[in-house]
Amino acid sequence: MTGAVQDQGVLIGLSVVVFALRDGEAVVLTTGGGPDGAGLPFGPFEPARHRTFELALRDFVAEQTTFPLGYVEQLYTFGDAGRESPRAEMGVGARRVVSVGYLALTHDASAVAGPGAAWTPVLDFFPWEDWRDGRPAVIDQVLAPPLMAWAARKDSAARTARVERLFALKPGARWNEQQVLERYELLYEAGLAPEAGRDHDQRAAPLPGRAMVSDHRRILATALARLRSKMKYRPVLFDLTPDTFTLSQLQAAAEAVSGLSLHKQNFRRGVERTGLVEPTGRLSAATGGRPAELYRYRGAEASGGGVTGLSLPGQR
Template sequence: MDRAVQDQGVLIGLSVVVFALRDGEAVVLTTGGGPDGAGLPFGPFQPARHRTFELALRDFVAEQTTFPLGYVEQLYTFGDAGRESPRAEMGVGARRVVSVGYLALTHDPSAVAGPGSAWTPVLEFFPWEDWRRGRPDMIDQRIAPALAAWVAEAETAARAARVDRLFALKGARWNEQQVLERYELLYEAGLTPEAARDHGQPARGAIPGRAMVSDHRRILATAIGRLRSKTKYRPVLFDLTPDTFTLSQLQAAAEAVSGLSLHKQNFRRGVERTGLVEPTGRLSAATGGRPAELYRYRGAEPPAAASPACPCPASDNRNGTLAGNARAD
């Protein structure tokens, strides 16, 4: 092994993406908010202090935000060479940072404390991912022209096809799960503040979307894509909703996570087909109109014939199944 590499060492950092729903919007727990943007809860793994990664994660999240983590699962390990270490001083020197990311869901976005900690709308970081009111204008007015100029620099068919596919140009279909791929494309094209910061160059364009420290926006994009994917085969929406809910509230949760508008009747038929919810026999008067029936999650896995686990959209599904027809486009 190269002696210089051996002496450089590695620091293991832990980060977590905590999702919740608030007022019909998907929110994420953030910290900081300095000149480089907000960050995810993040801290170093200290072997002398922590027996496991998860115990370390829970300790520093509680310290940074006062929010007690519930269930968490490992998301991904981010260890690419060239990752910028978080701007917060960690005393790492020249050591390479390998970040182990975690994903957590909560139905209780309670008040948090700590320097800059807050529940921040997810789509503030990725506004082009919000298709609930149709195709976002910013894609055709700002993103597509900026990427067209980037494509013209290389004039490669592969680069152009990648742009068309990821941002649904020239008749391509939008795939809501490819959040990370879209962000990485914008980063590669030099159209994000993080790209300008990491390479010491002026930003090439002003693409909307809040920046984040280090590569935390990449980690967040990975988590959004994972969550959107999981709604196709696991009933994860119920980890974000209260114990009882109306079907309209459940649909709003599905739309907030997927970033898509769903057909009301198809969504409700899908809910009935999965067998995942049951009526409580009570009505909600909080709808502002006619009282709506309250439901609860049954907590049992649906039979195989009743999949998907959530009646959420699958953008690459065109065969007339429930998942494909739930979309309102």
């Protein structure tokens, strides 16, 4: 089997997006940091060495970063022939790459080691996704003009509508925080993402946001979109929080992941309706003001065995 795979020029690579919270920011575990940017923990699957993909993943993440993975789930398989959004290269002469991405969450953003290993703010890679202080100026001042010019070059009404919809350019348009991947792929297609210039041997406009090696920013965009979506129907946010937390800390965590500014009272009422948390009877003195009550996640029994997440009431 291994010989057949090699004869076809196919290489299976594994990558993982590890999300955590640190100092009120959503962070991701990265490695490297060379001229093409940082990367996700990544390595080839070696059938002779590893019995399963997950065992291989855990081994090379520990080797590259010293960080032990906890719970992981498969995110997506990137394996289309001739895909260009963007190209992934692994190994000399590889004609086809099948890249299997994983998503992991941890509440322990402890120190990591290894060449360039670090916890990097997620929104450093996608600054247009951060609406916590209102509509980001980068959208209208930096992204919209070249995107609309790109759409106009082919006089495409469909392109224009796509740009306007994904970046909420029309007055009163709603921002959909879950469309992270669609926005990144639009920037790539328009030749505005640095990775597009690299992959097509062209000069790309120096846009805000950190570039990444290979197709890792596409994988990160996929993972962030998945996490933002999952927050609404599964209690995944509690995989990122400590055992006890104040409701303000829980809201800050939800805002850090979603990139939204949430209405305080509506968020708290929504949390109380879910029954996902319960007071501990203790107070936190680390809030900088009046001591706040500490809560904890009740676990799977909180919704009677059902599945529920947190609503995200936007600040208006």
